[in-house]
Amino acid sequence: MAGHTEPHRYLESAATAAEAIDNIQTQEFVDENVPATGAYKYRVRAIIDLCEPSEWAVTAEEVTVTLELGNAxxxxxxxxxxxxxxxxxxxxxxxxxxxxxxxxxxxxxxxxxxxxxxxxxxxxxxxxxxxxxxxxxxxxxxxxxxxxxxxxxxxxxxxxxxxxx
The missing domain is CATH 2.60.40.10 (Immunoglobulins)
Structure with missing residues (x-):
């Protein structure tokens, strides 16, 4: 994960062109540093060629994160x-x-x-x-x-x- 600036969180997927073609799959990402609650738009880009990474694209949906509040x-x-x-x-x-x-x-x-x-x-x-x-x-x-x-x-x-x- 590259650095992030609220309200967007940034995700990157690094792969070579061959890996991208041979291993077409949905990437799963777990963001462990999310505050307890909030709404975020994630920005994603794929890096096929390290010299020319793709542009950042904002995900279509807004993700609301709410961690369960436990009891003392x-x-x-x-x-x-x-x-x-x-x-x-x-x-x-x-x-x-x-x-x-x-x-x-x-x-x-x-x-x-x-x-x-x-x-x-x-x-x-x-x-x-x-x-x-x-x-x-x-x-x-x-x-x-x-x-x-x-x-x-x-x-x-x-x-x-x-x-x-």
Whole structure:
């Protein structure tokens, strides 16, 4: 693949004239560097003679690429060695560019009082250290992955409970 410039992606097929005649076939191409979603027009050319490559031709159809958004999983939560600290880690949702971590005191969760939900957005590693929590109070956490801060979203992980020291 030669370099590409959005919105076109470039494909090249290199063959000698003899190979082209003897092996007439449809070339398959897998573009592994496509962003998670988008629409692209591919530009294709065949190179029969390296001195005189054909002109670039834009494919007739536009290809829409959407990679399946997976779910975050394996959430773990452990009390930190310092009071009021919780260490959280999870396996990132495949094809997600952002994760949201939500936590709440178990007592508020049980009472249906959701005003104290702790929201944390992460776009990097699939771990986070929360501080400033109430020592000795149980908390409930879950993680969700998304394509962007505005979604679409995967499903929430299973709930994880932890009590900070």
């Amino acid at each position: 999983s394996g959430l773990t939560a452990t009390a930190g060695s310092v009071p009021g600290i919780v260490n959280l880690s999870w396996t990132a949702a495949p094809n997600a560019s952002v994760h949201w971590l939500a936590g709440i005191k178990q007592s508020d969760w049980t009472a249906g009082n959701y005003t104290g939900i702790i929201w944390t957005q992460t776009q990097g590693p699939s771990s986070h250290i929360l501080s400033g929590l109430t020592s000795g109070e149980e908390y409930v956490f879950a993680v969700i992955g998304g394509r962007s801060v505005n979604g679409p979203w995967s499903s929430w992980t299973s709930l994880m409970r932890v009590t900070p020291n």
